[in-house]
Amino acid sequence: MTAETTVESIGALSKPQLGIAPTHEITYVVEKIKSAKLPVILLGMRASTNEVTKAVRELIADTELPVVETYQAAGAISRELEDHFFGRVGLFRNQPGDILLEEADLVISIGYDPIEYDPKFWNKLGDRTIIHLDDHQADIDHDYQPERELIGDIALTVNSIAEKLPKLVLNAKSEAVLERLRAKLSEQAEVPNRASEGVTHPLQVIRTLRSLISDDTTVTCDIGSHSIWMARCFRSYEPRRLLFSNGMQTLGVALPWAIAATLVEPGKKVVSVSGDGGFLFSSMELETAVRLNAPVVHLVWRDGTYDMVAFQQMMKYGRTSATEFGDVDLVKYAESFGAIGLRVNTPDELEGVLREALEAEGPVIIDIPIDYRDNIKLSEKLLPNQLN
Template sequence: MATNKRGSQALIQSMINQGIKYVFGIPGAKVDQLFEDLQYSDDPRVPKLIVARHEQNAAFIAAGIGRLTGKPGVVATTSGPGVSNLTTGLMTATAEGDPVIALGGQVPRDDLSRLTHQSIPSKELMNFAAKSSTEVQDANNLSEAFMNAYTAAVSPKAGAAFISLPADVLGDETTRPVIKPLTKSAPSRASDETLDTIIGLLKKAKLPVILAGMRASSEEVTTALHRLLGKVSLPVVETYQGAGIISHEFENDFFGRVGLFRNQIGDTLLKQSDLVLAIGYDPVEYEARNWNVEHNDTVINLDSVAPELSNDYQPNVIVEADIAATLSALTDRLPADYRLADDAVTHLEKLRAEFEAEGLTETKAKPGTIHPLTIVNELQKQVDDETTVTVDVGSHYIWMARHFRSYRPRHLLFSNGMQTLGVSLPWAIAAKLVRPNEKVVSVSGDGGFLFSGQELETAVRLNLNIVQLIWNDGYYDMVKFQEEAKYGRDAGVEFGPVDYVKYAESFGATGLRVSDPTKLGDVLNQAFKADGPVIVDIPVDYSDNIKLKSALLKDILN
């Protein structure tokens, strides 16, 4: 039966069928039909069109939606540079497991092989940035192309899917009905035989430890893991993207986060353990060559995808199945009397005490500046468990990852695959859209903020209450302190000052500066009470950064 829809309308109906709430992007001639139909549709279910200030940032916002909800965020751009500007955003999403569907305008079909205005091989370009990349040649294929892109984006390992849309295809009439809403596949767990093998290895191990990674951070997997910990207390180490998996209830099972430099309590525990149960762990988070240098006696890989094997990561047991269902079945099958031996419990208590005793203490910051730990601690006082904190890349990111506590998964967000500058503010915009009634904080350095700072206008336009902290020192400091450690000097890391208060005000946001370090708490109180986006300029003293890499093993600095 004919649908009498334009191709763009069939595409929008497909979005409706999958519950897409937003489309982020920037308009252009090759995709304007889609934008027209999004903005002027009478259907209240049509996704809201939100125009961004750069295509890369629009992709970051869409990826933030994907990470927070588990469902793809959608970004739409015009052809040529509109598409190529998506590349970094899509590469980041694919590396870090965030589902995104990217719609890229393209020249009309009869111009595809010509050297015409904005004609680039979009599909081929995105083969390297996305999990799947296709170009639609017939309007009747638009709905199925979108649904297949949706499936590709959410299937393990989640990531980006790209669809190239020639302008005339969007305007053509379709004669086929759109694809119906997708049916969610039933979870498939590991076999009882495999579960018994895992239980046997756990019972044999003297010091088992759980390494909880990015794919352990979904609500379903976190709930299943908590159920396991409720039955038997096991030490848990989080990756940066696994931040928040351990709740208040299981605080005693938390042994820190691992990533970057190998000198944390979690690194020591992983080194000493004779069995690592890696749950949803992805090597892009923290390569096994960093945490498995000594090659643990036994590694169990429980994941929804097959592991990447290397000389440093050759699991003894590989489970490729639904993680939550498998954990639940493992908990049910685990003997009621199973627990860690007393000497293991004693060792864990001693290990925790040693690290707490050796904990980094603040040195006195330079006049007019604030120590990173002071900023972390003051921010910790301002938030609750429902607050979403997004963190950009830089020296502040290491301090936050090590010392800022979060007790709910996907409420403390890091880019730890690509380590992409500029993600924090776009992710915060996504978080405020998804969690409108909760506090949202974006934490950036002065080096990274201006990568996406123009999206402050988007936040102002949408009247989003976002507190943006800028740790300001005038350097690309994460590079600076590592150069100094390697070469005894730095190169190419200094840049000029920006008045971030005036910057904020020029966009219609509130700008605050911590001029008196003793008033940091007061300024943060003011920021959280303000209406709309707020920038807080915080002068930071990174002199203690060298301690971030102190007491390392020889294979660390990278």
């Protein structure tokens, strides 16, 4: 175990070079989009590479096709294209993007993997006409049966479609659907105007944080109620800068991810977000962050419960079980590791505390007592066929 070795480590390997999808398939898809009443693009995680993001943005700019992102595709749509962005979809089927997928007569999935958001939620009846554009063959099941698969280099294929496809012209009914969903998307991002009693609403945290960081700041999210708020309402404008753990939904992932991000981009500030339950899953990694002097600002949305579990228990059983835990002084906890600990005692303190943390050296933990009164709304108003 301690012997020296002269074997060189394996260097970075180049990825396989794929060709463009077949020309006749591209022509078919172009004609299919032109004849559709409301075609919609669903962007998945493999649409979030720099090359594919560039191609997708050019396609949207030229054609004005409406777009929905999965959580993993966050940041693929730029600020300049926000008018064509209809939010992100995942977990609970009650978002403007879900409604748009329901209204669409053609869904073009680009770089989409079913583990991001199972087709049984957004295509329960299996009646959507789907075009699958990816560098992987489709994972076929009852709810995901593409009419065509365009397999090859995603960026090259998207570019070829863009060259052949004119600007989208929708009928009045489809335009009305888009206008209604734009209004709904804007409405759900509004911070409620009500007495807070010392706790801060998730939307206020999201709005304030978004205003204080650059578009190229990496933000890592743990799993919990906070991640649903972040996925739905935190706008991201560069790919792979807003990170979520779908599939396994790993509690405690945010802080280790953030530390890793500082190693990839040394000296660059990274923000991570968790609930208090998720934070305690991996909070011992504060030792690593302090030892590396990692420039991580970690926001803990504290409510003393495993809230995402709790509100789903309330939905199903009308009561909770084993979702509460004891109070932890997160400021003292951070300081015991040698990190900086800050607390937001009232909503009015939020911006000042965030600014102080972002300007500080080394790791910072921010304790934010959170107003989770609206969390039950995260899963209500389901579209009718989700649970059928």
